[in-house]
Amino acid sequence: MLFAPDTEDVLEFNAALVNTTAGASRSGGDELATPAQLDALMTTFGFSGRRDRDEAELEAVRRARTRLRELWLLPRDEMVGPVNELLERLHAVPRLVRHDDLDWHLHATPQSAPLADRILVEAVLALVDVVRSDETARLRPCAADDCDGLLVDLSRNGSKRFCSVRCGNRMNMVAFRERRAAEEADRPVDR
Helix, strand or coil: CCCCHHHHHHHHHHHHHHCCCCCCCCCCCCCCCCHHHHHHHHHHCCCCCCCCCCHHHHHHHHHHHHHHHHHHCCCHHHHHHHHHHHHHHCCCCCEEECCCCCCCEEECCCCCCCHHHHHHHHHHHHHHHHHHCCCHHHEEECCCCCCCCEEECCCCCCCCCCCCHHHHHHHHHHHHHHHHHHHHHHCCCCC
16 A cells, blocks of 8 residues: 555545546546536545535636646646645645544545535645655556546556556557557568
């Protein structure tokens, strides 16, 4: 295990949230276009606390999604300033909580805080762990040429390359076809 379970959960949620954008999503379109889509994502990941389920909340979360993508791609030392700034601006005060079926984990904003603020605070708390562990290399873009997705590599050896099995399979098929074409080009022509 690289990180505490709640940190890993937040990192996986962050990747899923960022990968709802056009160019990174499974559909190719924005998969966070309606309050219902946002609500479904929050339910899938068991996000607790206040949810307004309106257009204003959706827009705030979409802005947070853009900010998370920017943070995710920063080098380790460049990540520290924006992380500290968000913790200060959002008045993050970490505390241990236990709720639902979850064991002790960190929250740093009240459950009544706006959803976008809680998403950002949980994200930067997870990034604090990533920075402190010097594991920012595990946060990276998908290696698929045609994908804008991001991934968190929680594998033991740090070898994950693709944001999804779909991207991995697609790139393996491309490589197979390229090898096949090269073999065909190298084969002597019978006359």
